[in-house]
Amino acid sequence: MTLKLGVPSKGRLMEKTFQWFARRGVTLSRAGSEREYAGQVEGIDGLALVLLSAGEIPRELAAGRIHLGVTGTDLVHEKLPRWEQQVEEIAPLGFGQADLIVAVPACWSDVDTLDDLDAAAAAFRARHGHRLRIATKYHRLVRDYMTAHGVADYTLVDSQGATEGTVANETAEAIADITSTGETLRANHLKVLSDGPVLRSQATLWRSRVAPCEGSDRGVLRALLDRIG
Numbered sequence: 474m475t476l477k478l479g480v481p482s483k484g485r486l487m488e489k490t491f492q493w494f495a496r497r498g499v500t501l502s503r504a505g506s507e508r509e510y511a512g513q514v515e516g517i518d519g520l521a522l523v524l525l526s527a528g529e530i531p532r533e534l535a536a537g538r539i540h541l542g543v544t545g546t547d548l549v550h551e552k553l554p555r556w557e558q559q560v561e562e563i564a565p566l567g568f569g570q571a572d573l574i575v576a577v578p579a580c581w582s583d584v585d586t587l588d589d590l591d592a593a594a595a596a597f598r599a600r601h602g603h604r605l606r607i608a609t610k611y612h613r614l615v616r617d618y619m620t621a622h623g624v625a626d627y628t629l630v631d632s633q634g635a636t637e638g639t640v641a642n643e644t645a646e647a648i649a650d651i652t653s654t655g656e657t658l659r660a661n662h663l664k665v666l667s668d669g670p671v672l673r674s675q676a677t678l679w680r681s682r683v684a685p686c687e688g689s690d691r692g693v694l695r696a697l698l699d700r701i702g
């Protein structure tokens with residue numbers, strides 16, 4: 474057996490993950506061309522690199538198909554119910570920081586908090602005959618957050634990308650999405666509610682609690698944890 478490490482297959486998370494491991498003497502790289510999703514590892518024997526979509530890494534960890542994985546806190550908390558039972562957080566990696574926030578049109582001058590949104594949602598329903606729509610890909614996290622804050626008069630609409638555009642496109646009245654610099658929100662004339670984020674996220678190294686790790690794999694895991702500790 475080999476110990477499998479899942480890393481996002483593209484973009485900022487992949488590059489920064491490669492740099493983070495390289496600083497600890499573990500060289501991760503793509504095996505072939507830019508488009509080939511096979512990986513190579515130098516510096517630790519018995520460790521294999523698997524390049525995957527960031528969004529699929531939580532599920533692969535929970536299924537035990539990879540032993541270790543790098544992905545955002547947001548994706549683990551969203552995709553894995555009772556995530557603590559399925560994965561263990563090994564180390565926050567210090568990049569990929571972003572907040573999951575709720576935002577409304579900047580021109581809604583009387584809506585700055587979730588309480589305001591609750592009142593606006595009731596008025597919206599009375600006026601339009603349907604619930605205020607919040608576009609997001611973070612269904613579980615947003616539902617739990619709204620419930621915890623007593624907001625019920627809304628409906629979630631699924632948006633898997635370009636979520637900030639849904640308000641201008643009139644497919645939603647509000648959004649819940651990841652923000653880092655805030656530029657995308659500003660460009661789309663949206664403002665963040667002031668109650669605080671649904672979740673603060675960053676790229677994190679996780680260990681599967683279910684992936685079988687016996688014999689030589691245990692030694693490989695120990696060697697890797699020593700190296701990164």
Ligand SMILES: Nc1ncnc2c1ncn2[C@@H]1O[C@H](COP(=O)(O)OP(=O)(O)OP(=O)(O)O)[C@@H](O)[C@H]1O
Nearest residue numbers: 526527528544545546547548569570571651653674
């Ligand atoms: N602007 C940003 N700044 C920092 N981190 C971000 C930003 N946008 C997204 N992220 C983080 O990057 C991770 C991957 O994001 P996302 O779900 O958008 O994946 P993706 O790039 O679309 O990849 P895939 O579709 O292959 O899963 C998430 O943990 C997310 O929090």
Ligand SMILES: O=P(O)(O)OC[C@H]1O[C@H](OP(=O)(O)OP(=O)(O)O)[C@H](O)[C@@H]1O
Nearest residue numbers: 634635636651652653654655656657658
């Ligand atoms: O606050 P900012 O620095 O502007 O970053 C926020 C944007 O970054 C992410 O999108 P990404 O680039 O991953 O594309 P996506 O919309 O397809 O998810 C996120 O979904 C926001 O749209």
